[in-house]
Amino acid sequence: MFSRKPFPLCSLLLLALILGACKDKPTAAAATVLLRVDNRTVTLEDFKRDFAKSLPANQQLAAEERSELERSYLVQTIDRQLALAEGQKLGVTVTPQELETALEEHRRDYPAGGFEQSLLERNITIEQWRQELEERLIMEKVARQVVYTRVDVTDKEVDAYFRDNRQEFDRPAQVRARQIVVSSETEGERLLGLLRQGSSFEALAKEFSLSPDADDGGDLGFFGRGEMPAEFDATVFNLAVGRLSPLIKSEYGYHIFRVDEKREAVRLTLEQVRGEIRDKLRAEKEETAYEKWLQELRSRASIDVKWSLL
The missing domain is CATH 1.10.4030.10 (Porin chaperone SurA, peptide-binding domain)
Structure with a gap:
């Protein structure tokens, strides 16, 4: 998975x-x-x-x-x-x-x-x-x-990095989603039914999901288009926040997704990323x-x- x-x-x-x-x-x-x-x-x-x-x-x-x-x-x-x-x-x-x-x-x-x-x-x-x-x-x-x-990292160095690498801070749209992955369609439909009846997504993910993210309640974190398999993108980017996906089949098994949060595409300003740039330059x-x-x-x-x- x-x-x-x-x-x-x-x-x-x-x-x-x-x-x-x-x-x-x-x-x-x-x-x-x-x-x-x-x-x-x-x-x-x-x-x-x-x-x-x-x-x-x-x-x-x-x-x-x-x-x-x-x-x-x-x-x-x-x-x-x-x-x-x-x-x-x-x-x-x-x-x-x-x-x-x-x-x-x-x-x-x-x-x-x-x-x-x-x-x-x-x-x-x-x-x-x-x-x-x-x-x-x-x-x-x-x-x-x-x-x-x-x-030490100076403000002048931060400003220069932002100016020379402006494209890094054009952030695409992202979603934060959770998943439950099981090996059979029957098991997937059973869990989907429990979720529709109000069962906790996080609890079912921890108990039944086969994916390594199960311990985190199936949390995949934030990701943009192209970072996940195509069938994932086609589902989660068209799913409203809080809604459950139908059962999705992939080479990893059968998936149920829930979108928890969405971020719109944004062109970040220098002040928004000053700390991030400073940390990057300091690490280098x-x-x-x-x-x-x-x-x-x-x-x-x-x-x-x-x-x-x-």
Whole structure:
């Protein structure tokens, strides 16, 4: 079935790629050291294990592709070690409450039990994941404290971006809709009957819909024409707010839609989007500043990599 939400494993893969699980810990005398970053070491065994955990479960890779990903992962591991070392120097820590809040935010990206199941499939314990999350939060704090405070966006830059990218702010008509997706016409007609009798759309979506947006009561958010399959557009853009659609068949199953809100096409003014532009430019500047900061750390650090082991 169709959903505009990203598949939850994507966020877990991104977290694993950024974090790894290379810890400062004693290793056996016979362990092969793959990486030294100042006084921190990463063994080949630890790296191979953590790299494997960073990949989607049961993914098969060609030898060349795997080698390329390993090298990229090792570069990210170096940067991570450098950032964590800076955090240690600055005395940056994460409180238990901050850790629990971040953990719950990640859990909300999954259906009930889905987060734990994802960890199980990847052979990662919740304790390991907490440690990795804590390190990510430390890295974010270090970046805010050392890098992002130096970033500024001026009104002149905002004005120039708006002038040079005026077409971005001509917004097409949009609708906000909900859907229920089922596998059979019979089930769809049954639910449509319940809705017409006054049953809650959100409750039925949560209980019966097969779409990933079911946990949000079938909420698809706002979207414009062309962002959804053609049969969706033909229905929702001609549906009055609050009205139910008939049963619609698609390659994903049988759908029932309800339009909750409509936005007319609008040509936004500079003042309406000033904050949006400022946030966009700030994010771009922060990314550039962070990479420059990492380059400075690399230039000062003693880094020894045995690339031949990969």
